[in-house]
């Protein structure tokens with residue numbers, strides 16, 4: 358028998374349910390495949406940096422699979438539809454008896470998988486697994502079986518189910534006694550814009566697991582106190598690995614529980630604080646499955662469709678380039694452009710600034726983030742943007758509007774983070790860093806840094822009026 362494992366966004370050998378199941382029968386020949394779909398990725402606004410991260414991890418995956426006697430084949434197609442046709446032929450050519458893969462939650466991916474299942478079954482056995490979540494979508498529901506719209510009750514029910522469920526991580530499969538003799542083709546660079554990954558995110562499962570272990574051992578106990586301050590390394594920075602499946606959420610949860618056995622009981626502790634973020638990740642994915650229209654970027658709250666957004670290409674550009682004149686916003690946007698990662702507090706501040714200060718359509722921000730982020734993930738990004746834009750379920754209410762200056766004062770008091778990313782402000786004293794032009798005027802100096810492109814107090818009023826008008830029209 359020949360088993361085919363189709364890797365998608367689960368680029369790891371440890372705790373990979375589809376791979377482990379394919380390897381259960383010791384006599385089976387196991388082969389693996391990855392299909393790059395650059396045209397589809399462009400449609401999904403995938404960041405070139407994330408494509409590079411996937412590429413590097415494919416090379417690493419090929420090596421670890423090879424050590425286990427499993428060849429990883431590689432193919433590039435344009436779109437998902439083309440990958441279905443190619444996979445069907447490949448499976449027949451390789452005389453595959455069973456196809457194994459881990460489910461994805463996004464609508465195009467779900468439709469692609471349905472097409473594959475239709476094309477290949479019943480000739481082939483198809484075995485699919487829920488692997489990218491602690492609990493499968495649809496398994497945490499209200500009394501009448503529907504998905505929660507609000508996070509807190511979802512979390513309560515989630516934790517109840519979690520404590521009953523089997524979340525053990527699976528070990529990486531052992532080397533095959535009968536390695537497959539087929540010679541896989543080379544993994545060529547994708548037909549996609551090339552970009553460097555940078556040094557912040559080393560490649561490989563081992564690197565990801567080391568980071569997880571270190572974080573759970575040394576940092577998680579301070580998470581609640583430090584997680585909001587971008588100048589401090591207070592969060593795990595595991596999101597790029599989770600986004601492409603180099604690490605599984607079960608590995609995160611199990612490592613957390615090993616270091617903090619009472620994590621589920623001590624709800625005010627920092628370990629629980631971190632688990633809470635993993636549950637937000639689950640929440641947004643469960644939502645996507647319950648409301649696939651979210652994948653098509655539809656707002657959850659219908660009346661927000663009517664908000665009259667400003668057409669302001671120059672302001673959008675200033676935001677993207679980190680030149681809004683609000684230091685915390687600009688530092689954050691520059692961090693993302695340079696590294697592909699942005700601190701969560703800053704994602705909240707910058708998204709709020711685009712929507713609630715510049716009154717620019719949140720879809721443009723959502724899209725721009727995807728084109729930049731190493732951890733770009735439809736569910737989390739869409740969830741985050743809809744939260745900030747007050748268009749999502751259980752979002753910040755539309756009248757809650759961050760003041761970008763006071764947010765900077767609270768979360769980067771001494772301007773350490775700002776100074777790291779905005780060298781033009783190097784001479785500005787700590788106490789003036791959030792309003793540098795006030796200081797410059799007093800000193801009669803001219804800064805090579807823009808004045809604020811919008812007045813926050815006025816912007817706030819305009820935004821409230823725009824949301825209220827849309828609401829009253831609905």
Ligand code: FAD
Pocket residue numbers: 584592593594595596597599600634635637638639641699700701702704705708726730732733734735737738739740741742745
């Ligand atoms: P930690 O604080 O260590 O959290 C651990 C893990 O939990 C993260 O790696 C991530 O997988 C998950 N997580 C944490 N916070 C959230 C959250 N609010 N929603 C969903 N999952 C969460 N996260 C992404 O992974 N990809 C995105 O494209 C993305 N876009 C975002 C856009 C906006 C506007 C906002 C407000 C948030 C977005 N987030 C996104 C969520 C969050 O900002 C990042 O997951 C987090 O900053 C990653 O850093 P970390 O790994 O150090 O997180």
